[in-house]
Amino acid sequence: MRRPVLLAALLWAGGGAQASDTDVLLTALQQAQTLAARGTAEVSVFFPPRSVPTRQTNALPVVPFRPALIAAHFTVKRSEAPPLAGRDVTRFDLTPKVGQAARWTIWVDRTWNVPLAFEERMPDGTLARRAVFTSVRAQPARVQRPLLPVPAGLRAAVLAALPGVRFPPGFTPTAVKTRGNGLEITLSDGINVLALVIAPRGVRAAPGVASRRVGHRFVWLVGNLPDAPLRSALAGIQTVDEGELGTFLTTGDSNT
């Protein structure tokens, strides 16, 4: 029932071909919550930087796709593509409607309707992350990857905790957890994520890292965005009141 309603809404909102491409992609991403290909995959990560960027796995890494945000913030274009790992695939190119967030390409298996590869590129075309099957087993595996819902009222609570913060275009808070003596808020535009951190200490400037002192606390914003929008998001913060987020907190794993 949900799928036809979503399709009707997208058709009404955006026009035929565009809505159709978005809906086809979202159907595949929904399928990926319970079904996943297995085999040999090559995973490369160039941002965040690491000493050994490429490794092999037997499955694609998890991307926390949020269908409603994708539909709102990305233009989706479907196209033909050569076979991948011996399987027929459809290519989907996702471009942010506003802002300078990374763009994505997702290759979806035509029969199983699950991703076989995805790729994240910075606005200038530089590759940030890529995961691609080089070979797949004959059958996909059943998985359980339920999408955690965004807590109601989280956006308003983050705005109250950090008055003056300006989320980069397309991004909104989706989760918050404690992190050592501070907090970590995840922002998402549907695919890309940013880490908004409240900490007792600052962090050195680096590509994709902005940090600013606000009163006796520091606020960091980390992610695949140019420096200007990262700094601009933090520039207007007037004060830090972590108490506003108390009811949303879960304990994180890190002790930083």
Add this chain to the structure above:
Amino acid sequence: MSMDERELDALLARVREETPADAGAAERFLAWHRAEQGMTAPLAARARATFWPTLLACAAVLTGVLMLRPAPALPASAAYDAYQGALGEGW
């Protein structure tokens, strides 16, 4: 130009005789010595009196600076760790 014994005895005898220049020499020396002690003793006392408060003040300032100095910024890897945690499993 050698002196005989008689001339040497006469010279020593003259030296032993008290002259007007010798009168009050001991008093003059004592007066000078007391004046010297009077000048140096208060200086030492003053130095002792100001040494400890100055030292304590310096220690307090140093402690304050160390306490109020902002902790050094963490390396960028701390920020990337936070981002990595938000990316999803398997990256």
